Amino acid sequence: MPQLEVDGAALTYDDEGPREGDGVPLVFVHGWTANRHRWDHQFEYFAGQRRVVRLDLRGHGESTGAGVRTVEELAKDVLALLDHLEIDRRVLIGHSMGGMIAQSITLDHPDRVERLVLVDSISRMTYSWARGLLMGVSTLLPFKVFVAANIQRAFAPGFPREEIRTYTAASEATPKEVVMTLYGAMRAFDVLDRLGAIQAPTLIVHGYHDIQLPLNQMLRMARGIPDALVRIIDAGHELPVEKPAELTATLDAFLADRV
Numbered sequence: 001m002p003q004l005e006v007d008g009a010a011l012t013y014d015d016e017g018p019r020e021g022d023g024v025p026l027v028f029v030h031g032w033t034a035n036r037h038r039w040d041h042q043f044e045y046f047a048g049q050r051r052v053v054r055l056d057l058r059g060h061g062e063s064t065g066a067g068v069r070t071v072e073e074l075a076k077d078v079l080a081l082l083d084h085l086e087i088d089r090r091v092l093i094g095h096s097m098g099g100m101i102a103q104s105i106t107l108d109h110p111d112r113v114e115r116l117v118l119v120d121s122i123s124r125m126t127y128s129w130a131r132g133l134l135m136g137v138s139t140l141l142p143f144k145v146f147v148a149a150n151i152q153r154a155f156a157p158g159f160p161r162e163e164i165r166t167y168t169a170a171s172e173a174t175p176k177e178v179v180m181t182l183y184g185a186m187r188a189f190d191v192l193d194r195l196g197a198i199q200a201p202t203l204i205v206h207g208y209h210d211i212q213l214p215l216n217q218m219l220r221m222a223r224g225i226p227d228a229l230v231r232i233i234d235a236g237h238e239l240p241v242e243k244p245a246e247l248t249a250t251l252d253a254f255l256a257d258r259v
Helices: 036-046 071-084 097-108 129-138 143-152 161-172 176-188 192-197 215-224 244-255
Strands: 003-006 009-016 026-029 052-055 090-095 113-119 202-207 228-233
Touching (some): 009 036, 036 052, 090 097, 097 176, 097 192, 143 161, 143 176
Parallel strands (some): 090 113, 113 202
Antiparallel strands (some): 003 009
């Protein structure tokens, strides 16, 4: 796989699909402790129609590096890759923390985003004092227990346990420094009051059973984006792999202006 050196990190990425055509490139950004293969179904489908790009974020998957402290710093990595690939305008598609990265890029570089897709993401984490205390205490658990607890609860009831174990193992392979630092970065991320500046047509897709980033917090985000379309799917937080075909069809309809 090709890699790009960016500020002490080697970012692994895929860049496939036809360079000529009507559609601007699609750029897929995965979430916390995941990797670019979360998008396998969507990537393979759209690569037959237009240029598609996905990457392993710094410290995730097959990418190396650490040191980032904020979502905005991760966004700079993504922009560096897109500049390297000479992609000026794109459709940004982000899952969970990847959706936070996509929001950050859209707000800071609105002229470079044609459309925005946010999958199981929010603009500000909100929780009660008790929930905040519980989240803080959870970071004191042994590392693998902390990661496993977060990944297992991300899936809707009934999702195959063997598949969950596979995703959990991949997340546990993410360096501890990266996992814990970005856990704090997500909790600190807050662009809710800036959402009115997003002018790109936006699709928000969310799992009905998402308890990681609850539905009510997503709806608060949706109300802040002027041109937002919301679709709810019967899944948990890991929509790209829980309901891959349904998510792909929803993206396809949005890109074709059928919804």
